[in-house]
Amino acid sequence: MDRRRLSDSEIKSALGRLANWELKEGKLSRKFRFRDFNEAFGFMTRVALVAENLRHHPEWTNIYGTVLVHLWTHEVQGITDYDLILAGKMDVFAEAVKRPLPVG
Amino acid sequence: MDRRRLSDSEIKSALGRLANWELKEGKLSRKFRFRDFNEAFGFMTRVALVAENLRHHPEWTNIYGTVLVHLWTHEVQGITDYDLILAGKMDVFAEAVKRPLPVG
């Protein structure tokens, strides 16, 4: 995996797989909505650990249960595979943390 | 909710609901097994936030993907409602974080 800047058509193709993400001012963006701060920050911690592992970090804003994310790669001033991987991980972690509570 | 020490029969009744927990040397204990450190520490962070909220903290040991927990209430040298609540929260967070990965 390298930090090569992806072409417009590569990004378009990636957005086909990353259904909840969109391109905003050149960055891969998604707003996550959680039930509370605990879910939001639990999600953020798992992302933070992956970010250190990849040495690639998100731009993100947290307000209570929402986390607004913008991904791009500063070095190439564009989107790279690292952004796609981080986006995919975020989708998985968000689904996990939002798991419905058990009944009763 | 108070920090009253629960009686043996109250604890026994609680253990009926907390299926994965057992009493070990007077403490409520469970070993959680996760797939990796990311899951384990994501779980621990959610528990840490609840612990600060309740002002009641676990004794726990983490080795990579396992988290061994002992709960009791130091002030009363026994089990209280705080331990039952923390145990219940841990069960919910552990189920959420271990959610199966999406296929494909």
Add this chain to the structure above:
Amino acid sequence: MDRRRLSDSEIKSALGRLANWELKEGKLSRKFRFRDFNEAFGFMTRVALVAENLRHHPEWTNIYGTVLVHLWTHEVQGITDYDLILAGKMDVFAEAVKRPLPVG
């Protein structure tokens, strides 16, 4: 401590003590700069624990080593003592995490 909306003069007085904070669009704001993501997220985790303890949460944006914070109290649409307390804690945690590395 209550969630009473502070008056303009009370806020002005508080800003005298919180030297690095300013009022921006009605919110108490500060930009923290750390050396790396590790410092920034270590700081954020300590703040998150206090936030759960106070049941009062920040609005914040993190980009690698910077954390931009806006504090206000949604319920009263203004600044309260909770915001002042959270700001003071953030100052302490930021100073601690940025402590110079030992020489050699």
Add this chain to the structure above:
Amino acid sequence: MDRRRLSDSEIKSALGRLANWELKEGKLSRKFRFRDFNEAFGFMTRVALVAENLRHHPEWTNIYGTVLVHLWTHEVQGITDYDLILAGKMDVFAEAVKRPLPVG
């Protein structure tokens, strides 16, 4: 840096530099004492981020403000450079988080 098992004399030499660590049952061990859970878990989060970056994780037990750490490298059943690096980082993070509170 490799995961080569260090010799007894290499470990002895390293312990000369890591003044607060000792060898216990073949593992590099230290007990950290913090003022409260917030400090302890803030410390743990910074260590967790480094652990993911190094892909090398501690064995650790947390009880409120104490964190008892054992470091070794499972693959070689001994101490490696990874353990020394993690120990050094822990010392730096612990010093930072325990920084005295400002007067007044």
